[in-house]
Amino acid sequence: MTRDGQIRLDDYRAVVPTATLDLLRRLAERIRGRSLVHVNSTRVGGGVAEMLHRYVPLFTELGIATRWEVISGAEEFFRVTKSFHNALQGQEQAFTNAMFQSYLETNKENAGRLNLDADVVLVHDPQPAALIAHARPASDGKRRGRWVWRCHIDVSRPQRRAWTFLRQFVTQYNGAIFSLPKFAQRLPVPQYLIYPSIDPLSEKNRDLTPDEVAAVLQRLSVPQDKPILLQVSRFDRFKDPLGVINAYRLVKKHDDCRLVLAGGSADDDPEGAQVLAEVMDAGSHDPDIHVLVLPPTAHHEINALQRAAAIIVQKSTREGFGLTVAEGMWKGKPVIGGFAGGITVQIIWGVTGYTVNSVEGCAFRIRYLLHNPDVATQMGRNARESVREQFLITRDLAEHLALMVTLLR
Numbered sequence: 105m106t107r108d109g110q111i112r113l114d115d116y117r118a119v120v121p122t123a124t125l126d127l128l129r130r131l132a133e134r135i136r137g138r139s140l141v142h143v144n145s146t147r148v149g150g151g152v153a154e155m156l157h158r159y160v161p162l163f164t165e166l167g168i169a170t171r172w173e174v175i176s177g178a179e180e181f182f183r184v185t186k187s188f189h190n191a192l193q194g195q196e197q198a199f200t201n202a203m204f205q206s207y208l209e210t211n212k213e214n215a216g217r218l219n220l221d222a223d224v225v226l227v228h229d230p231q232p233a234a235l236i237a238h239a240r241p242a243s244d245g246k247r248r249g250r251w252v253w254r255c256h257i258d259v260s261r262p263q264r265r266a267w268t269f270l271r272q273f274v275t276q277y278n279g280a281i282f283s284l285p286k287f288a289q290r291l292p293v294p295q296y297l298i299y300p301s302i303d304p305l306s307e308k309n310r311d312l313t314p315d316e317v318a319a320v321l322q323r324l325s326v327p328q329d330k331p332i333l334l335q336v337s338r339f340d341r342f343k344d345p346l347g348v349i350n351a352y353r354l355v356k357k358h359d360d361c362r363l364v365l366a367g368g369s370a371d372d373d374p375e376g377a378q379v380l381a382e383v384m385d386a387g388s389h390d391p392d393i394h395v396l397v398l399p400p401t402a403h404h405e406i407n408a409l410q411r412a413a414a415i416i417v418q419k420s421t422r423e424g425f426g427l428t429v430a431e432g433m434w435k436g437k438p439v440i441g442g443f444a445g446g447i448t449v450q451i452i453w454g455v456t457g458y459t460v461n462s463v464e465g466c467a468f469r470i471r472y473l474l475h476n477p478d479v480a481t482q483m484g485r486n487a488r489e490s491v492r493e494q495f496l497i498t499r500d501l502a503e504h505l506a507l508m509v510t511l512l513r
Contacts, residue, residue: 111158111305113165119304120498128498131505132166135512139169141222145185145231147174148400149368150338151300151427152228152256158303158497159504166505173218175232177210185231186375191266192230192259193342193422199265212238224508225251233273250511254281256300257424258445259289278511283425283446296507299449300425301500302434302491308403309434312411320408326394331361331474334413336406336431338367339380342422344442347463349386349393351419354467356392359474363387366396366409410435415473415480416457419466420444430495433457433487438480440469450495456487 113125140163144152156172163170184203191197215238227235236251253274259267259282271289274280279294288295302309321328333352337343345365352363365383368376380397387393398405410416416432418441425446432439433450439457441447451457458469473480 110161111303113162115305116498119492120496124498124502127502128166128505131502131509132168134509135223135505136167137169138224138508138512139171139222140224140226140508141171141173141220142226142228143173143175143218143220143232143235144228145175145182147172151425153400154306154308154427155300155303155497155500156228158306159501162497162501163504166501168508169222171219171222173220175211175214175218175235177214178206180206181210182231188230188266188270189257190342191263192270193257194261194263195422196263197266199269204269208234208237211235215239220249222249224511225249226254227251227277228254229256230270233270236273236276250278251276252279252281252296252507252511253277255287255424256283258284258287258422260284260286279507281507284449287445298500298503298507299446299495300427301495301497302427302430303497304434304492306403308407309431310407312407317408317411320405321412324394324396324405324409326362326364326396326409326412328412330392331359331414332364332409332412333361333415333417333470334364334366334409334432335417335419336366336410336428337418337420339376339383341375341379342420343367344419344421345379345383346386347421347466348417348419349383350463351417351466351470352393354464355470355474359471361414361474362392362394364394364396364409364413366394366398366406368398368400368402406431407435410437413437415440415470417466417470418442418447419460420447423447426450427495429457430491433484433495434491436484436488438473438483438487440466440473450490452486452490456483456490 142156146153160170160172184207187197211234215235281296281298282288335348384395387395410432416437416439418429420442423445429439429447429450441451441459443459443461451459460466
């Protein structure tokens with residue numbers, strides 16, 4: 105770690121094999137001096153922004169000039185892209201030509217404003233996908249750099265009209281990255297599979313002492329006098345916070361416990377306030393339900409809550425990957441997740457946690473783990489090792505470097 109607190113690659117020797125870091129440096133040597141730009145729709149809130157905060161300095165340390173650009177737009181643009189987000193995850197949405205036009209105009213404006221000049225341009229999710237239609241050509245008339253679209257959401261069963269509209273831009277890229285094989289689509293461009301990851305040394309995932317954990321919970325007014333059930337997520341319908349409350353109520357009839365729903369909103373999600381209001385109303389009459397609205401920078405608080413929890417819940421009905429599952433597993437906790445998206449890849453059923461399809465199933469598994477603490481403890485140990493092997497940022501970086509080598513060879 106440098107004097108300014110910046111985490112360096114060598115700091116990861118405490119959690120991953122030395123050979124992993126050697127591989128990163130060997131891959132980076134093959135593209136040293138090349139440039140990379142990431143483009144997404146928000147600098148705060150959500151898993152993509154969290155990952156980019158860590159990707160950029162580590163890529164730079166490896167000798168790849170890396171930048172992070174963020175598109176901007178009016179409220180109408182983000183309402184449209186939220187509709188895209190929902191439609192691509194299978195929810196029926198109504199689209200008008202005016203909505204499509206707003207999306208296209210905002211992307212065109214951003215293409216003229218952002219610095220997209222790089223050897224590889226990595227565009228994240230639907231919001232900036234149309235930037236490629238306005239990429240400035242080089243002097244020979246060809247597009248500068250290799251462009252890759254990175255999809256972080258579940259597009260396995262998209263609404264046809266939304267996907268047809270977006271597909272016209274995706275097919276212009278040099279490749280597309282998906283988080284799961286089942287998310288892949290019929291495309292005339294190469295497709296790649298890369299799991300998202302967590303950073304074990306970040307403020308959200310670093311080790312904390314029991315005193316640090318207790319101090320955070322005291323500040324948040326969450327007593328530790330009974331088992332804590334925890335879901336950390338944005339207040340989004342696909343995260344099913346109301347379903348988590350209903351599962352807790354079934355458990356509460358037999359077992360005394362607390363429920364903590366912790367999260368916030370993202371700059372590109374205008375629906376969050378409405379969902380939060382519904383959650384606040386549903387939990388308002390039970391002093392053992394704690395709804396914590398935290399800023400996007402509350403990484404230390406989330407870390408402490410996850411370490412204090414007896415069981416982590418992530419009852420999503422649709423999910424891209426759901427890195428809160430890996431975060432909870434890294435803290436040595438069993439996780440009960442919805443049978444959706446990347447949750448099914450992270451949770452090994454009966455080994456690191458359980459996947460469920462209903463409120464009743466969620467409540468049943470919570471009660472089982474509360475009554476079998478030895479099983480829960482062993483699941484937590486298994487969970488941490490599973491994350492170490494598959495879902496840490498060092499593996500993620502290696503796969504992105506390998507992709508750049510392939511694109512630029």
